[in-house]
Amino acid sequence: MFDQGVRTLEHFGLEVLIGSAVHEVRGYLAGEDHQRAEDLLWALSDETIDGIWCARGGYGAQRTVASLDMAAFESLAERPPKAFIGFSDITALHALITSRLGWITFYGPGISKLSNATDYTLDGVRVALFEAQPFKVEPRPGVSTVTTLVNGTAEGILAGGCLPRLANLVGTSLQVNFDGKICFFEDVSEAVMEVDGNLTQMIAAGCFDGCVGIVIGDHVGVETQYDSSLELEQVFGDLLVPLDIPCCYYLPIGHGPDQATLPIGATVQLDADNGILAVLNPAVA
Missing domain, CATH: 3.40.50.10740 (Murein tetrapeptidase LD-carboxypeptidase, N-terminal domain)
Incomplete structure (x- = not known):
């Protein structure tokens, strides 16, 4: 490979x-x-x-x-x-x-x-x-439908990564904070309760304080382990909707077969209503 x-x-x-x-x-x-x-x-x-x-x-x-x-x-x-x-x-x-x-x-x-x-x-x-030009990450026609959790648009610097690794950085000098930024995260091969735990930890640590928007990518192989488990969308609703900032779920980011390439640190605009993440300034010279 x-x-x-x-x-x-x-x-x-x-x-x-x-x-x-x-x-x-x-x-x-x-x-x-x-x-x-x-x-x-x-x-x-x-x-x-x-x-x-x-x-x-x-x-x-x-x-x-x-x-x-x-x-x-x-x-x-x-x-x-x-x-x-x-x-x-x-x-x-x-x-x-x-x-x-x-x-x-x-x-x-x-x-x-x-x-x-x-x-x-x-x-x-x-x-x-x-290509030194702006571009957009959008839903894949006929492949996926983006779910809007909180309506609205937002603009800010893009930051994020793989959710459990972001949670691992909490309390270290590399803790990623999203003040004034648009956060993205994705995950692979974890139980729903682990996603819940990672997000709960990051929220409690203040990582999302001042965050202006959230883009949720693929969660490949994230499964319920027990009959009584919450669904992934319920966890996002419980933890992220109360933040009351534009938020959408299921853009092609992360471990799925279709993977967008995102410039961390670039200025982006999120349209949560339509599930579009627009990179506003070229990330390469």
């Missing part, structure tokens, strides 16, 4: 260099924490490299952050930004790069997912990364 994904990148006209830790194996991790941290810093620092595309979701991302030479990393804020692409557990690296370097990063498919990407996913990558 990874090799086919690399060929997809080459079809985009990119020259691909593979980090030394990508093929390392240590249980569920790609080698030791320091190896991944050194790889990341090398790719971010090397002036011949224009962007970093994560191999896959990357469970060890938060551990990678802890092993970074933070002084060397933060010095990169003085350099021109690079494209950074990944999703799922890579949420921790998005939070790090956007908060410490001020770069726009891209929440989009990892290289392994590109191996069998749909036309929708590939078109989303092309529009977000290679």
Whole structure:
């Protein structure tokens, strides 16, 4: 899957260099924490490299952050930004790069997912990364229907990621707060009660204080574990509707077969009535 994904990148006209830790194996991790941290810093620092595309979701991302030479990393804020692409557990690296370097990063498919990407996913990558113009993420005709939880429109900076990883960041220096921002989140392979717990924790921690809008993406394989469970939509209604900000559910964001690529840190407008997320300013030069 990874090799086919690399060929997809080459079809985009990119020259691909593979980090030394990508093929390392240590249980569920790609080698030791320091190896991944050194790889990341090398790719971010090397002036011949224009962007970093994560191999896959990357469970060890938060551990990678802890092993970074933070002084060397933060010095990169003085350099021109690079494209950074990944999703799922890579949420921790998005939070790090956007908060410490001020770069726009891209929440989009990892290289392994590109191996069998749909036309929708590939078109989303092309529009977000290679075309310097505004674009929209909309419902897929004949595939999905967006549910409006709270009507209205909102404009703000886009922030978010994979819900359980956002919850893991609560109480750390990388906690993502949505004051003045439009939040997006998605999830995969969790019980409804875990979604409930993650959202409840983030609300209690103040993450949603001042948030101006919420976009909920795919929740692939999120299931009820007991006959007495709430449905996912009930959880969203219980916890998010009282925030009284524009909110809609089921845009193609996250672990579904069709995946939009979103620029974290860009200015966006949410139309919750019609389920449209418009990126207002080009995220690439």
